Structure formats: structure tokens, C-alpha cells
Amino acid sequence: MTLRRLAALSLLSVPAALSPLAAQTDASTTIGGYGEVHYTNVSGPGTPGTANLKRFVVYLAHSFDDRLSMRSEVELEDARLEAGSPAGEVAIEQLYLDYRLSPALTLRGGLLLPPVGIINETHEPPTFNGVARPDFDHDVIPTTWREIGVGAAGAVPGLQGFNYRLYLVNGLVASAFSADEGIRGGRQEGQDAVFANPSLTGRLEYGRPGLRIGTSFWYGGSSAQDPALGLGSFDNAVGLFSADARVERAGFALRGVFATIHVADADRINLVYGGSVASRITGGYVEGAYNLLRLAAPHSTQALNAFVRHERYDTQAEVPVGVTRDAALARRYTTVGLTYKPIWNVAVKGDYQLRRNRAGAGEDEVFRLGLGYQF
Amino acid sequence: MPGASKLAASVRRIFGTGVRVDSVRADTSLVLRLTRSDSLLGFARVGNVRGKDQPITWLVAVDPALRLRDIDILVYREPYGGEVAYEAWRRQFRGKGADAPLAVGRDIQGISGATISVNAVTTAVRRTMADFARWRAQGRLR
Numbered sequence: 001m002t003l004r005r006l007a008a009l010s011l012l013s014v015p016a017a018l019s020p021l022a023a024q025t026d027a028s029t030t031i032g033g034y035g036e037v038h039y040t041n042v043s044g045p046g047t048p049g050t051a052n053l054k055r056f057v058v059y060l061a062h063s064f065d066d067r068l069s070m071r072s073e074v075e076l077e078d079a080r081l082e083a084g085s086p087a088g089e090v091a092i093e094q095l096y097l098d099y100r101l102s103p104a105l106t107l108r109g110g111l112l113l114p115p116v117g118i119i120n121e122t123h124e125p126p127t128f129n130g131v132a133r134p135d136f137d138h139d140v141i142p143t144t145w146r147e148i149g150v151g152a153a154g155a156v157p158g159l160q161g162f163n164y165r166l167y168l169v170n171g172l173v174a175s176a177f178s179a180d181e182g183i184r185g186g187r188q189e190g191q192d193a194v195f196a197n198p199s200l201t202g203r204l205e206y207g208r209p210g211l212r213i214g215t216s217f218w219y220g221g222s223s224a225q226d227p228a229l230g231l232g233s234f235d236n237a238v239g240l241f242s243a244d245a246r247v248e249r250a251g252f253a254l255r256g257v258f259a260t261i262h263v264a265d266a267d268r269i270n271l272v273y274g275g276s277v278a279s280r281i282t283g284g285y286v287e288g289a290y291n292l293l294r295l296a297a298p299h300s301t302q303a304l305n306a307f308v309r310h311e312r313y314d315t316q317a318e319v320p321v322g323v324t325r326d327a328a329l330a331r332r333y334t335t336v337g338l339t340y341k342p343i344w345n346v347a348v349k350g351d352y353q354l355r356r357n358r359a360g361a362g363e364d365e366v367f368r369l370g371l372g373y374q375f
Numbered sequence: 376m377p378g379a380s381k382l383a384a385s386v387r388r389i390f391g392t393g394v395r396v397d398s399v400r401a402d403t404s405l406v407l408r409l410t411r412s413d414s415l416l417g418f419a420r421v422g423n424v425r426g427k428d429q430p431i432t433w434l435v436a437v438d439p440a441l442r443l444r445d446i447d448i449l450v451y452r453e454p455y456g457g458e459v460a461y462e463a464w465r466r467q468f469r470g471k472g473a474d475a476p477l478a479v480g481r482d483i484q485g486i487s488g489a490t491i492s493v494n495a496v497t498t499a500v501r502r503t504m505a506d507f508a509r510w511r512a513q514g515r516l517r
Contacts, residue, residue, distance in 0.1 A: 030425065032427070032428065059427075059428065061428035063428070063429060063452075098454065100452065100454065106454040122488060153455065155455075155457055160461055161458060161461060161463070163455050207487065208458065208461070208463045208464070208486065209458075209464050209467070209486050210484055211487070212488045246487035248484070248485065248487060299476075299481075301478040301481060344479060344490065
């Protein structure tokens with residue numbers, strides 16, 4: 001029986017069984033989201049424990065038809081927004097249209113997440129260990145990093161397991177870079193973003209059961225046509241390179257990320273704005289975890305992951321002329337903890353973190369508890 | 376309808392050529408009954424499960440003893456997480472019976488960065504296996 005006859009026979013005899021294949025001809029709207037509540041207690045006097053509704057996030061997506069869809073993410077931090085209070089933030093973290101031409105190419109445009117590292121694109125609480133996101137993913141890779149632009153995403157044709165994302169987005173703004181948080185202040189986050197420095201960002205990754213490795217980059221100017229810094233598109237170029245890996249086997253999970261960022265002409269930024277911005281920011285972390293329930297309750301579908309993570313990064317790895325390195329910015333953070341997951345998308349977390357640095361100044365410890373979910 | 380050829384290609388890949396496809400009604404579902412020259416090859420079911428925000432169209436195929444022959448992803452609509460469609464992940468299901476836990480992290484290995492599609496498809500397969508077992512006990516799958 002030829003394939004066409006089989007297809008015709010299938011069509012005649014089992015029309016209802018085929019209706020799932022036509023699922024996308026009707027428009028549909030989906031809602032999802034995640035949230036997390038934290039308890040944080042920093043060691044030392046004068047820092048009582050605090051509890052905070054860290055994030056409430058809603059995903060809203062709509063499929064117009066088989067190819068065209070909208071995806072969005074809106075976030076509320078710290079439970080409430082009130083004039084005059086420093087806490088609280090409401091922000092749109094993603095908003096874009098996707099047009100799927102093929103498995104190899106989806107065109108995308110809107111407020112996008114630069115696909116750098118692991119946490120920037122995958123930050124739902126049950127997907128990482130530790131109550132708070134790694135500090136590396138705050139001070140080095142400025143999560144949650146989102147900028148406006150256009151680009152493409154999909155599976156690399158012919159290379160099974162490889163995915164890519166490549167976007168052209170607005171640049172960072174150098175005037176807001178800092179010594180302790182690197183490029184983080186320079187994010188424009190979709191609000192009146194200056195497009196003087198179009199920047200390219202992308203990722204190539206490979207995934208199969210038990211392994212995901214990826215490499216990402218960002219390149220673009222950051223002078224934002226500030227006449228004191230430079231009017232060229234690539235002035236104060238920020239070049240970021242990162243690599244990451246996730247390995248899972250027999251209840252063990254290993255995760256590692258590395259990133260290095262170069263800021264061109266950082267001396268000029270400091271001259272104009274008086275800061276101590278570095279010319280190079282470098283660091284990363286390694287984390288190992290083991291699901292204790294594999295030993296204690298081998299038939300369980302729940303997980304109790306014991307983990308340890310060591311972060312080592314320096315937001316002043318190299319400094320331009322005129323800046324003295326602050327050794328306290330060379331951080332060494334070690335976190336140990338437990339993540340209990342009764343189901344795969346809910347996490348109850350606890351951890352203890354030692355915050356050390358090369359100067360030995362202002363060191364402390366933090367104890368945290370947290371609840372998180374995603375759906 | 377574009378889907379018909381994907382379904383036909385999947386059936387041919389799993390069961391070979393010259394397959395006759397009939398349908399059996401069970402509860403409100405339609406199950407495909409696959410035979411060749413009057414001998415029973417197995418059963419298959421097509422359905423949707425939601426991934427992150429798009430339906431993933433899957434096919435579950437079992438042999439006459441209701442052991443898994445294979446699963447297939449007929450349509451994957453999201454730009455990533457599509458690793459569930461690859462042989463390397465799907466082959467874990469082959470040969471498993473109704474007694475298998477079919478649980479991510481136990482007998483089914485996940486894929487980092489594709490946890491939503493991995494869990495969604497695994498749940499769909501597990502439920503389908505339970506449905507097949509129940510329908511057989513009711514005498515519907517002969």
C-alpha cells in the first residue's frame with residue numbers, strides 16, 4: 001500500500017484521530033507563570049531576617065494561527081508598588097511576536113531576552129538550586145536582561161540537537177555602568193531605549209538526554225551617542241563571551257557557567273562619569289547536586305537535591321588607567337543547600353551562603369528559605 | 376490535510392509498509408487498530424499535550440500485548456524544547472509495559488532546558504498507557 005493510499009485511508013477511516021494535528025488552526029490563549037517567596041537572614045547585628053514576596057510573574061501567550069504567536073512575561077517584585085518606596089517593581093520582561101517559518105527558523109521581534117548564560121532565559125524557581133539566583137547572574141550576566149530587537153530562533157538544520165538564537169537589539173548605556181555591578185546598570189529594558197548602538201547577541205546550544213552545553217555572545221557599542229563618549233555606533237564596545245554546561249546522570253546534576261566581558265575605552269567612561277568601571281569583568285560558577293531520594297526512596301518521583309555551588313567572579317578583573325582595583329569586588333561565594341521538589345514544577349528551598357572576597361572586607365553569611373512554583 | 380501524511384509516515388516507520396489502519400472507539404477517544412493481512416500489529420493513539428504555550432501533537436504506538444513499540448512527536452510547534460522529538464530521547468520508551476513508572480527522573484531521563492516538553496510528553500504517554508490497559512480490561516482492544 002503506497003504512502004498516499006495509507007494517508008487517504010487514514011483520512012477516511014479516522015478523521016477524529018487527526019484533529020489534534022489540526023489543533024493550531026484555531027486561535028488559543030494560554031496563561032502560565034511562576035512565583036517565589038523568600039526568607040533571608042544575613043549574619044551580623046542589625047540585620048534581622050526578612051520575608052519577601054520576591055516575584056509574581058505571569059506568562060500570557062496567544063497563538064493567532066499555526067505559525068504566528070505572541071508571548072509575554074510580566075513581573076511584579078516585592079509584592080507591591082508604592083510611590084516613594086524603593087522596593088517593588090512592575091515590569092514587562094518579555095513581549096514578542098513569533099512567526100514560525102519552519103523548525104529551523106522562527107522570526108521574532110519585540111522585547112527579547114539576550115540568550116546569554118543559563119538563568120537569563122531559564123529562571124523559573126524550580127529550575128535552579130538555591131533560594132536566590134546566583135549573584136554571578138546579577139553582577140556579571142545582568143539577569144533578567146531584556147532589550148528590544150528582532151531576530152531568529154530555531155533548530156540548526158542538519159545538526160540534530162543543536163538550537164540557536166540570534167538577535168539584533170538596542171545597546172547598553174555606558175554612563176550607567178558601575179564597578180560593583182559591571183554592565184547591569186546599562187540595560188535599557190524596553191523603556192525609551194536609545195538605538196544608537198545596535199548590538200548583536202546570540203547563542204548556540206546542544207541538548208540531548210543528560211547534557212546541555214551552550215555558548216553565547218553579545219557585541220555592541222554603549223556610548224549611546226553621548227558626545228563626551230563618542231558618536232560612533234561601536235564606541236565603548238561591550239564584548240561578552242560565555243559558555244555553560246548542564247550534565248545529569250544517575251541522580252547527579254552538574255552545572256557550570258563562565259563569562260568574560262570586555263568594555264572598550266572604560267577609562268573614558270570613568271573620566272566623564274567619575275566611576276571606576278572595569279575594562280574586563282570575568283567569572284563563573286560550578287555547582288554539583290545529588291538527589292538524596294535516590295538512596296532513601298528509590299521508587300519516589302519526588303526529589304530532594306543536596307547541592308553545593310562555588311561562585312568566583314571579579315567585576316574589576318582588569319581596570320583601565322586611573323582606577324585602583326577594589327579587592328572586595330573579587331567575590332568568592334559558596335552556597336550549600338537543599339531543594340525539595342514534590343513535583344517537578346514546585347520547589348521548597350533552603351540554603352546557607354558564605355560571602356567572601358579577596359579583600360576579606362565586609363564578609364558575611366546568609367541563610368535563606370524559599371518557596372517557588374511554575375506552571 | 377498536512378497532518379495525515381505525518382501520521383502515515385509515523386505509522387510506516389513504526390509498523391512497516393502494507394499496514395491497514397482501522398479505528399476503534401473507546402470512551403470518547405479514537406484508537407487506531409493496525410493490522411497486516413489480518414494479523415494484529417498493535418494500536419496507536421494521537422493526542423495533544425500543552426508544552427510551554429503550544430500543543431505538542433504526539434503518537435503512542437503499542438504492540439498487541441500493549442507494550443510500547445515507540446512514541447513519535449508528529450508536530451512540535453515551539454522554537455525550542457524540540458529535543459523530545461529526537462530518537463535519543465524517544466527510544467527510552469520502547470519496550471516498556473503498563474507496569475513501568477514512566478516518570479521523569481526515574482526510568483525516563485530528562486533534558487536540561489526542555490523540562491516542560493519532557494514532562495508534558497512523558498505524562499501524556501503514561502496516561503495513554505493507563506487508558507490502553509483500562510480499555511483492554513473492558514474488552515475494547517482486541
